[in-house]
Amino acid sequence: MAANLVQITRRGFGETMRKDGWWIPSVLTFLGFSAFIVYSTWAAFQGQHYSFGPYISPMYSPLIWEAAGQPLTDHAWLGGWPSWIPKILMMTPAMLILWAPGGFRFTCYYYRGAYYKAFWADPPGCAVGEPRHKYRGEKKLPLILQNAHRYFLYLALVFLVILAYDAIHAMFFLGPDGKKHFGIGVGTIVLTLNVILLGSYTLGCHSLRHLVAGRFDELSKRAARYKIYQFVSRLNTRHMLFAWCSLFWVGFSDFYVRMCSMGIWTDFRLF
């Protein structure tokens, strides 16, 4: 028999008896989120190459005003960039809107759990020691503000409708006769997949599940709501999967439109 002392009090940062790769999910989450944050910030500052023909990048939609110095397209809701916005702010159309889907993801129940672990090490992994002694959770400021998630959900639902419109808009190409004709390009598929994945993520939201019917104790008395609740619940079981897929695809959609707009990639028309 061999004996060694065991710590039975609070463990230090990263201390654990676990022998598996407990750190792998947190590291992957950290890398995945960081990559998206870096790319989306870079893309938001560009203010160009965000549309190509009938396609518009989801990071720039809704396009309230066309970016400063860019030719006017039919994507812009209110025309050209207004002169009253000071140039020193270096604002782009993406900055006017990205806070809403960003806020939705930041306050999302899945993402919260994931980035608390990956970025704050709170905890770094299940049954693994933490770096901090003090803990306030989501009970006090600032994290109590995470309770605003449902308000970001309302905005995300509006964005979903706009992005669905963009996907339909991406099916009509300007012909040589100056009229729009129905067609499908690779970009159409990219933007359609984007709205499907975003829809699967947004419609599986925990807050939506609560708001449609989860808040009632007697679901049977609300047949239509109960059906919607079941649909949302089914999507909710794969919330993490859709959260990642939609995050990646939003980034890829922007990249695709950007590459086409810059003339690096050719958008193939299927018909």
Place this chain on the structure above:
Amino acid sequence: MKKATFSIRRGGRETAEMVDYQTEISEGMVVLDAVHQIQAESAPDLACRWNCKAGKCGSCSAEINGMPKLMCMTRLDTIPLDQPVTIEPIRAFPPIKDLIADVSWNYEVKKRIKKFKPRAPDAEDGTWRMSQEDVDRVQEFRKCIECFLCQDVCHVLRDHNKHEEFIGPRFLVYAAALEMHPLDTEDRTGDLKDMHGIGYCNITKCCTKVCPEHITITDNAIIPLKERVVDEYYDPLKRLVRLFRKK
């Protein structure tokens, strides 16, 4: 026959040490079998709590290689045996002796949760009517065997020692079972926010991962309760609507 080494926590409330034991293992053995074999062969005074050996009583909770698990449901062929298998009592509660922890705090917490308060009976014979879809949600929570593995893995209890302010995932599930019950008329949202500390939960889902009954604790119990608390206390629009409805 193949031998494996088990590093088991030995000691009382104040001091303890990890002691290595070797024992023969055979096909189909679970960790609890190995512990019993060690008791029979070399450590008759090794304290270990167990009862059903079928994953239904929740007595043999322990930390096997650092992860909270039921000893009776952890087959040896699912863990690496090329190095000592560590077995410790659950860490969120004070140890008593060897693999036994004092979980009595949990029973005190349960008493603090408002009891089931049914509405008036639906029929003259004093009975109620419920639809299956109304009790589906609640039935998932009733699978709980009170093994307290979720309490053990919860970092709010385990690392931050918030036992005074936070009731832990097990009792949030219990509160959800009552709160979502179609017959219940009691309102627990105020208690959940203040006394039970639901805001301390930061949704790491560790409780869901370790639940031997596969209860979706975070998604189906804690988050819906958090949303009910938001309805009541953190949604200004809802408060406004309620204000006008009262008038």
